[in-house]
Amino acid sequence: MTFLNFVISGLSLGSVYAIIALGYTMVYGIAKMLNFAHGDVIMVGAYICFYSVSRFHLPPIVGVILAMIVCTMLGIIVERLAYKPLRRAPSLAVLITAIGVSYFLQNSALLLWTSNPKMFPSVVTKGSLKLFSGQLSVSYVTIVTIVTCIVIMICLTWFTGRTRMGKAMRACSEDKGAAQLMGINVNATISLTFAIGSGLAAIAGVLLCSSYPTLMPTTGSMPGIKAFTAAVFGGIGSIPGALLGGLMLGVIEIFAKAYISTQLSDAVVFAVLIIVLLVKPAGLLGIEMQEKV
């Protein structure tokens, strides 16, 4: 049963990566930029939830909603102030700006909330589910995390596939000029994408800290990098790719920790990434662009 336990915790960690990776991938798809500050939005979301629940004694669900609202606004503001003025700038300038925003958020958190780690109270208070007459025990946090990831995926697939704004988002991802010729407000669509990505980051932050409860201003950076890896792994720009990449990364990481070495687990994760990219440079589900003349 330990094997099954590893699979389940891998899927749970992977679900968190997948939710973060969705933000990376959607923003990359539309703005063609790597928003390195995305990981730090997770941390902000976790702090908002932490203070709502631990200090103001609000119910966890209210904490989650507040975290989502704050992160959504944060995403919109960051895009507006830091990235929008660089829409036509070389991508290196945008990348450096994103790294700057990342440090800005971390340092602001350091000032506001100090570097003392906080013990994050899990938003899922129920213990664990015992299966097979107690042989397999699965915590409810794990279940909630996986289910949340599935629900988010279904909603996003519906949104981008079926709704008018979702289709506009896909159109902007492909060709902003052509999208504008359709009468789509490109700036508003990019804002919306940042808003969705950042709202999801808040959820990811809460779920992550519910399983791994140490909250610090740097809490978001490593999961951010892993999720970015997951997005590349699955094929950056692809929503199903983010899910697949996230889940695989989570499972590989847990297995590497369990069967190889805790210290080496990250190295194993990145080794697998490199091998996949050697075989499929566009990632598992990435689309190689082909154009007709």
Added chain:
Amino acid sequence: MGAPILKVEDINVYYGSIHAIKGISFEVCEGEVVTLIGANGAGKSTTLNTISGLLRPASGSISFMGKDLLRVPPHRIVEMGLAQVPEGRRIFLHMTVKENLEMGAFTREAHGKAQGIEEDLEKVYGFFPRLKERSRQQAGTLSGGEQQMLAMGRALMSRPKLLMMDEPSMGLAPILVEQIFDIIGDMHKTGATILLVEQNARMALSVADRGYVLETGKVVTTGTGEELLSSPAIKKAYLGG
């Protein structure tokens, strides 16, 4: 011929320090087919993109149906009845044929004016039956000619009062070029107003009521389609002698 619905007056457009459009003026009246012809780099696409709001002129004015277009945010221009079939088609390759056509009607869905979209879809399929057969296919899998049809159909889905087309015949086999021009001719007969940019000057001038000849960002000659077709200077420069 009706009143002018598009009036371009003395516009200057720059790409950084490159002065691409140097004081162009022209107008299009209701029900007219007007063509802009000129060599590569004359500034035809730049002119259309400026009218569509993708580029902003440094000076000059553009009015559409009596409204100052330069005061309208770019994404509102389509809503006013101005659509463009861009150079190189620029359809959404990873969306289906039907989704591409729906994107053409994007602004109509905005204000609860969604009615009529289904009928217009059928109308476009009437013009281009091939698109109906392929409606669920990814647009990237269409042939070049089919993609051009899709680009035209997509623009028609906004129910434009003025349709601007940038080199619809580019890269197409002669038979498809004929077909595209037949469709333009048909649309003309039903009263559509069209601003047509073409390399294929002979074809363009034969369907157009009037034409303007552009050279390095300036209008050098203008006249009716027949006048330009029979002008010795035009023959020499654009019609291959």
